Amino acid sequence: MNGIALTLRALHQGERDLERDLLAAAERHRTDHEFHHVAVDVARWSREHAARLADAGHHYGLDLSGPREQSAPGALSALREKAAEALGRRPETGLLLLHDLRELHLAAAGNSLHWEMVGQLGQAERDGRLLDLATSCHPQTLRQMRWTNTMIKELSPQLLGSV
Numbered sequence: 001m002n003g004i005a006l007t008l009r010a011l012h013q014g015e016r017d018l019e020r021d022l023l024a025a026a027e028r029h030r031t032d033h034e035f036h037h038v039a040v041d042v043a044r045w046s047r048e049h050a051a052r053l054a055d056a057g058h059h060y061g062l063d064l065s066g067p068r069e070q071s072a073p074g075a076l077s078a079l080r081e082k083a084a085e086a087l088g089r090r091p092e093t094g095l096l097l098l099h100d101l102r103e104l105h106l107a108a109a110g111n112s113l114h115w116e117m118v119g120q121l122g123q124a125e126r127d128g129r130l131l132d133l134a135t136s137c138h139p140q141t142l143r144q145m146r147w148t149n150t151m152i153k154e155l156s157p158q159l160l161g162s163v
Contacts, residue, residue, distance in 0.1 A: 003121075004060055004118075004121060004130075005060055005061065005062055007114055007117055007118060007121075008053055008056065008057050008060060008062060008064070008118070009057075009062060009064065010114055011049075011053060011111060011114035011115065011118065012050055012053040012054060012057065012064045014107065014110055014111045014114060015046045015047075015049040015050040015053065015111060016046070016050045017107060018043075018046045018104070018107045018108060018111060018144070019043045019044075019046035019047045019050065021100075021103065021104060021107060022039045022040070022042060022043035022046065022104060023039070023040065023043050025039055025097075025100040025101075025104060026039035026040050026043070028096070028100065029093070029096075029097050029100070031093075032093075032097065035097065035151070038147060039104075042140075042143070042144050042147060045137075045140040045141075045143075045144065046111075046144075048137075049111075049137045049140070049141070050064075052133060052136075052137060053133070056129060056130070056133050059129060094155065094158075094159035095159060097155065097159075098152065098155060098156065098159055098160075101148050101151050101152050101155070102148075102152065104144075104148045105145060105148035105149060105152065108141055108144040108145045108148060109145055111141050112138065112141045112142060112145060115134050115137060115138035115141055116134075116138065118130050118133065118134045119131060119134030119135060119138060122134055
């Protein structure tokens with residue numbers, strides 16, 4: 001498999017994982033209405049990106065429309081969900097939210113790097129398909145990163161200072 005195929009496959013999986021993680025975090029923190037609604041909204045971008053990547057993948061001999069590769073649900077993930085259920089609106093949920101925001105930010109940053117690589121290849125190879133895909137999707141990924149970063153900046157002082 002060539003480099004572009006590997007990158008498109010990794011980016012497609014990354015967008016699908018980010019969508020799943022955003023929706024899971026939105027559900028875990030459903031009592032924080034602002035977070036919940038924005039997370040659901042920006043998850044839609046990742047779903048759209050994955051669909052566009054699957055369409056573009058056909059041109060490069062990839063079938064990205066199959067079932068999502070499942071990463072093994074870790075004990076930490078299960079523990080976070082159970083803890084969030086048990087804690088409800090208690091202050092400790094803020095620490096769980098910060099943890100989720102950090103993980104979401106890192107996932108979006110990984111996708112952003114892949115989008116950058118796709119865009120650079122599109123530019124170097126004069127491949128309008130790749131360049132258009134990257135220039136239309138990458139800004140939304142950057143907005144996902146800015147949102148998580150802003151939330152971390154806003155919440156960290158009050159949540160970490162009150163523990």
